[in-house]
Amino acid sequence: MKKYALILTILVSVFFAGCSTKRQYFEPFDENVAGKVSFEGNLPSKIIASNYNGATLANGNVVSKTGVNSNFKLAKNEKFLGEFEGKFISTNEKGALKVSDESGNLLLDTYIDTQALSAAINGDDLAVVGSNNTIYLIKISSNSVVMNQKLRQAYAVDSRVASPVFVEQLVVYPSLDGLLVIADRYNGRIIRDMVISDQPFFNNAIDLKVLGDNMYATTASKIMLISPVGNKSYSGEIRSVLFGNDRIYAFLKDGVVDMLDLNLNKIKSKKFTFALFAGAGIAGNSLNIVEKTGYLIKTDLNLENEQIFELNDEIDEKTFVNSSAFYHDDKFLSFN
Structure with a gap:
């Protein structure tokens, strides 16, 4: 009995110690705050869903990498997956999948057997990743399915699912489930797959990018470089990544920004103590970082000459960021 009483005492002590731990927040000294800035613009409606490629507004309008599009409008319960080559992709939970032009004219109206989580367009080809880990390749003009392949079951998925990419x-x-699956776009045949993460959960790519001969796959725990001369990886607790000016900026969960070259060699590291990064974009020669408790951090592209501005709002709603602005709730902050 004494043994069990001792164990219980330890557990209770740990519990109350955890409960008494106060969450610490990013709080720059007043003398380090250069001024105040406000969310100066209003969106047509509030953001109700977002992903790497865009945001869905409550009134059906969308925000893409190129900004707000008020001409295009989603149907009720549809979500925006992204704009590619002037074409807009949308889906809903029942498996509806649509491709429209910027005026809302339907180019494709079809169904798949799962909800689409991410998609991309190249020419007449639509590539889709479904929520049950099925991958699709669809011809837009003929609504013909070139490939429909169910992959291994994934038990826990990071909601930030990267879009497929086309390489010739x-x-x-x-x-x-932590793989890159490579398929021939002309016959829909899978050529090979490659492991990018062997973590048991949340190991899907949250960002996938091709720069020249290099491909970069980012998960919540690593960036993997795949190149003709060999593969290399960088590890960290990653909230997001940003590519620009031959640099990669990795925003980590402990308030650290690591600047890497395109070979994933660390050039510089900058720590903003207790910062929670909500999003970042490059505008001109400035790196603009939005911090969730209500600050805008501006540095040059070498992570130097920082300026901190206090925002007029904390970031507690859905967000989206592109190179020119940070979108939050029903307003936006221009980086210019």
Whole structure:
């Protein structure tokens, strides 16, 4: 009995110690705050869903990488997946999948057997990753399915699912179970797959990018470089990544920004103590970082000459960021 009483005492002590731990927040000294800035613009409606490629507004309008599009409008319960080559992709929970032009004219109206989580367009080809880890390749003009392949079951998925990318005659799909699946876009045949994460959960790619001969796949715990001269990886607790000016900026969960070269060598590291990064964008020669408790951090592209501005709002709603602005709730902050 004494043994069990001792164990219980330890557990209770740990519990109350955890409960008494106060959450610490990013609080720059007043003398380090250069001024105040406000969310100066209003969106047509509030953001109700967002992903790497865009945001869905409550009134059906969308925000893409190129900004707000008020001409295009989603149907009720649809979500925006992104704009590619002037074409807009949308979906809903029942498996509806649509491609429209910027005026809302339907180019494709079809169904798949799962909800689409991410998608991309190249020419007449639509590549899709479904919520049950099925990958699709669909011809837009003929609504013909070139490939419909169910992959291994994924038990826990990071909601930030990267979009497929097209590389000449190939399509690279970020599967939900930690793989990159490479398929021939002309016959829909899977050529090979590659492991990018062997973590048991949340190991899907949250960002997938091709720069020249290099491909970069980012998960919540690593950035992997795949190149003709070999592969390399960088590890960290990653909230997001940003590519620009031959640099990669990795925003980590402990308030650290690591600047890497394109070979994933660390050039510089900058710590903003207790910062929670909500999003970042590059505008001109400035790196603009929005911090969730209500600050805008501006540095040059070498992570130097920082300026901190206090925002007129904390970030507690859905957000989206592109190179020119940070979108939050029903307003936006221009980086210019």
